[in-house]
Amino acid sequence: MASSTTEIVHDFSPLMRVYKDGRVERLTGNDVVPASVDPITGVQSKDIKIASEIGIGARLYLTKTADPHHKLPLLVYFHGGGFIIESAFSPLYHNYLNSLAAEANIVVVSVNYRLAPEHHLPAAYDDSWVAVKWVASHSGGDGQEPWLKDHVDFQRVFFSGDSAGGNIAHNMGMRVGSEKLDGISLVGLVLAHAFFWGEKPIGNETNSPKKSYVENLWRFVNPSTVGSDDPLFNPAANPKLSSLGCNRVLVCVAEKDLLKDRGWYYKEVLVKSGWKGKVEVMEAKGEEHVFHLFNPTCENAVAKLKKLASFFNQDKA
Incomplete structure (x- = not known):
């Protein structure tokens, strides 16, 4: 035995x-890598504590051309990893956000939230909301972080994340819609291969051998959940979806990703909900889940990077 x-x-x-x-x-x-000045892009990064007593922090990114006289869009980023692995200090995310900050000429706050099973959900959501409110606290020239006070246009704020982080980004957008945040305008969301599901299978989920894995993982990270139709996991089950607190959404999916159909379905239900914004889907043909992190120089990853840069720099709708 x-x-x-x-x-x-x-x-x-x-x-x-x-x-x-x-x-x-x-x-x-x-694995973790230290904050630094990236030798390729010149992007600076540094780590800050937001609520050190419970371990919430972030890595900030600032482009080498940043000028206090020209305020920049702000991206609040939530890393993926199924709510159980990875961090804001992972080489995967460090390298990706260096490239994204440089390409889009934006300021980035990459949130480090607590992980399950040591900290079951809603810890990751609560931590992320604390981080979002910390960001907002700088909007009136207050707060302790000069990179935010000196360089950010708080009327051009975006949330994004991949996989579990895409799930968090959506749910933070819902909280902005219901609770509001004084001093900032959440313009848009970018949801990359977001970790959404539902009790009723759709598309390629029906016969997937990974179906039970996904459902068991959700129950593991969130033991108090009502199941796969929990509105935190299935946005279509949320009767208040139309209150999503932004006016633009970009959903990124990958052709060979099990979560692809949920991304397309998200667009469908968001439009039908009565939400007044604009949502679009970008599908990467022939690619797997979070391919852009593991193969950042491939053609589809470069195209995705350029699409995001354009999305963040459109005139506010």
Whole structure:
């Protein structure tokens, strides 16, 4: 009989395993890189604490051409990893956001939220909202962070994230719509391969061998959930979807990603909800989930980067 130190009670390979004795083994996403001046783009980054008593922080990015006389759009970014792995200090996200900040000429706040199972949902949502409010606290020239006070146009704020981070970005957009944030205008969302689901399978979900994996992962990170039709997980189940607090949404999907159909469905239900904004979908042909992080120089990743840069720099609708 296996001992409690080797018996696996939750197996979410290739991301994580949890053992009977409570030990958590993260199989990937553990690497971190220091903040720096990127030698390729010249983008500066630095780490800040937002609520150190509970471990909320962020990595900030500022382009080398930033000028206090020319305010820039702000992107608040939420990393992916199924709510259980990765961080704002991961090389995947550090390299990606250096490139995005340089391409789009924006300021970026990459949020580091607490992970499950040490901190089950809604911890990641609560932490992200604390970070969003911290950002907003700088809008009137207050706050302690000079990169935000000196360089950000708080009337051009965007939220984005990939996978679980795309889920967070949507839910933060919903909170802006219901609770408001004084001093900032949330112009748009970019949801990349967002981690959405539902009780009733759609498209390629029906016969996917990964269906139970997705559903079990959601229940693992959010034990108090009502299930796959939880409005946090299935935006179509939210009767208040029309109150999404921005006026533009870009949904990015990948042809070979299990979550692709949920991205297209998100557009459909958002339009039908009565929301007054504009939503569009960009599909990357032949690509897998979060391909742009793992293969950032491929043709589709470069096209996605340019599309995002354009999205962030459109005139405010």
